[in-house]
Amino acid sequence: MHRDDFEILKSGIIYLDNSATTLKPKCVVDRVVDYYTKYTANAHRGDYDNSLKVDMMYEEVRDKVRDFIHAKSSKEIIFTSGTTDSLNRVVFGFMKYYLKKGDEVLLTKAEHASNILPWLELEKEIGIVVKYIPLENHQVVLRNVQESITERTKVISIAHITNVLGDERPVRDIGKLCQEKGIYFVVDGAQSVPHRAVDVEQLGIDFLAFSAHKMLGPTGVGILYGKEELLEKLHPTIVGGGMNTSFHSDGSWEYKSLPSRLEAGTPNIAGVIGFGAALDYLTEIGMENIHQYEQSLKQYFLAQLETIDHVTVYNKDVGGSIVAFNIDDVFSQDTAIYLNHYHICVRAGNHCAKILKEDLQVKNTCRVSFYFYNTKEEIDEVIRVLKRSKDIFRIVL
Amino acid sequence: MDPNSRRDIMLENYQHPFHRGLVEDEDYLLFNTNNESCIDHLDIQYQIEDGTIKDIRFDGEACAVSMSAASLMIKALIGKNKDEAKVILENYKKMLAGEDYDATILGELVVYEDIGKQPSRRRCAILAFESLEKLLEKM
Numbered sequence: 306m307h308r309d310d311f312e313i314l315k316s317g318i319i320y321l322d323n324s325a326t327t328l329k330p331k332c333v334v335d336r337v338v339d340y341y342t343k344y345t346a347n348a349h350r351g352d353y354d355n356s357l358k359v360d361m362m363y364e365e366v367r368d369k370v371r372d373f374i375h376a377k378s379s380k381e382i383i384f385t386s387g388t389t390d391s392l393n394r395v396v397f398g399f400m401k402y403y404l405k406k407g408d409e410v411l412l413t414k415a416e417h418a419s420n421i422l423p424w425l426e427l428e429k430e431i432g433i434v435v436k437y438i439p440l441e442n443h444q445v446v447l448r449n450v451q452e453s454i455t456e457r458t459k460v461i462s463i464a465h466i467t468n469v470l471g472d473e474r475p476v477r478d479i480g481k482l483c484q485e486k487g488i489y490f491v492v493d494g495a496q497s498v499p500h501r502a503v504d505v506e507q508l509g510i511d512f513l514a515f516s517a518h519k520m521l522g523p524t525g526v527g528i529l530y531g532k533e534e535l536l537e538k539l540h541p542t543i544v545g546g547g548m549n550t551s552f553h554s555d556g557s558w559e560y561k562s563l564p565s566r567l568e569a570g571t572p573n574i575a576g577v578i579g580f581g582a583a584l585d586y587l588t589e590i591g592m593e594n595i596h597q598y599e600q601s602l603k604q605y606f607l608a609q610l611e612t613i614d615h616v617t618v619y620n621k622d623v624g625g626s627i628v629a630f631n632i633d634d635v636f637s638q639d640t641a642i643y644l645n646h647y648h649i650c651v652r653a654g655n656h657c658a659k660i661l662k663e664d665l666q667v668k669n670t671c672r673v674s675f676y677f678y679n680t681k682e683e684i685d686e687v688i689r690v691l692k693r694s695k696d697i698f699r700i701v702l
Numbered sequence: 703m704d705p706n707s708r709r710d711i712m713l714e715n716y717q718h719p720f721h722r723g724l725v726e727d728e729d730y731l732l733f734n735t736n737n738e739s740c741i742d743h744l745d746i747q748y749q750i751e752d753g754t755i756k757d758i759r760f761d762g763e764a765c766a767v768s769m770s771a772a773s774l775m776i777k778a779l780i781g782k783n784k785d786e787a788k789v790i791l792e793n794y795k796k797m798l799a800g801e802d803y804d805a806t807i808l809g810e811l812v813v814y815e816d817i818g819k820q821p822s823r824r825r826c827a828i829l830a831f832e833s834l835e836k837l838l839e840k841m
Binding site: 642 | 716765770
């Protein structure tokens with residue numbers, strides 16, 4: 306769908322690394338260029354026309370994000386530099402002050418580095434206890450979540466959809482459970498918000514982190530959603546210009562209210578404004594349509610892969626639009642290099658989930674991740690290339 | 703050397719690597735190498751006796767280029783002293799950098815000459831040799 310809007314596709318590449326980042330449609334690039342060529346100014350600073358326009362455009366995007374994830378208020382939307390930044394702010398701006406020594410945080414071994422390392426740092430710093438919800442067939446099941454909860458469990462922090470296997474977690478049920486037990490629910494939405502409708506209220510999410518660049522937007526822009534009463538308590542991890550109302554030589558200061566208090570310094574204005582165009586574009590297509598279309602592509606790809614004996618798939622029954630596979634007896638990176646020879650872009654590796662291998666028994670995989678601009682014809686070409694991969698080392702070496 | 707022969711040598715060393723598998727012996731010095739730009743990692747063990755490399759073992763998970771280069775490096779280094787090993791390393795690095803080098807010193811390692819021209823794969827070809835650099839600092 307909509308392939309003409311993506312200039313880069315005219316080069317003939319088959320882009321299947323959408324979990325890493327997505328391509329950018331012309332409208333997003335144009336919006337960024339317009340800011341730099343027609344009305345460059347800082348936000349929240351000047352009284353001249355362009356500055357006011359920038360202010361308005363920037364804040365409009367906040368409203369668009371609010372509507373996109375069905376948040377109650379624009380004050381609940383904080384612009385960050387990406388999912389990693391958002392999660393770090395939750396851990397070091399909120400949890401560091403809320404959690405006490407011995408409090409337990411539940412993660413899984415399939416989480417991305419950005420949802421594990423901050424917690425491990427905090428564990429070392431203040432003595433919280435990081436625990437992992439046992440996976441069943443690599444997936445999170447509600448029963449295991451329930452059984453992992455103790456009286457000391459204060460937080461559950463997991464991805465809605467994982468970036469390695471693309472499995473979807475029962476977020477609504479876990480959200481409900483968290484509300485019943487007074488546990489904070491932190492969700493890494495980097496792989497879900499770009500691919501399906503997400504409603505933070507319905508899902509019972511306390512904090513949600515995601516990135517613009519994985520959903521057609523510019524790099525360097527992320528979102529931190531938090532319930533207003535929680536963000537009110539979140540300490541700014543970065544302080545400086547734009548977030549204070551006053552400071553004095555006697556050492557006193559006063560910070561602004563939400564959301565400005567959590568956005569120190571000049572933000573990524575061009576990126577945020579460009580993200581606005583991405584949100585309009587996605588809304589126009591419809592997230593449900595995107596979800597359905599990606600599912601049909603994935604099912605088609607899986608059915609075709611079944612016809613190749615020397616390929617192993619690791620995640621046939623997952624909800625996301627990711628397929629993890631290996632050509633038998635070939636290192637995943639060699640497969641990626643082989644596919645690149647035919648202008649097919651896939652990712653090889655452990656995809657930043659470095660402790661999942663303890664559960665998966667396979668350290669590295671090739672990952673195909675779809676978006677709405679991919680086609681069955683592209684899949685046919687990938688299958689053709691994989692079928693004749695017996696001569697892979699003639700290409701790779 | 704023609705491309706087919708080069709490929710055959712690499713493939714033979716990838717599919718049947720020389721001295722793969724580590725030994726439990728405290729005589730051996732262990733070095734780990736990680737390719738920061740990708741997912742390869744190799745463990746390489748050196749046994750040094752009277753200033754000479756007596757034995758080398760390796761293991762790990764890596765692409766065909768990294769793996770075969772480790773195997774060929776081991777074949778080239780066993781029996782060499784510090785100065786000889788240093789000359790091999792220097793010439794190998796020169797070859798990958800596209801500079802003049804002495805092919806007679808490198809033997810079968812010359813099969814990676816073309817790979818050195820691809821920046822993305824140069825790191826794979828040099829990975830095992832990073833352990834040699836660490837070793838030479840200690841010898």
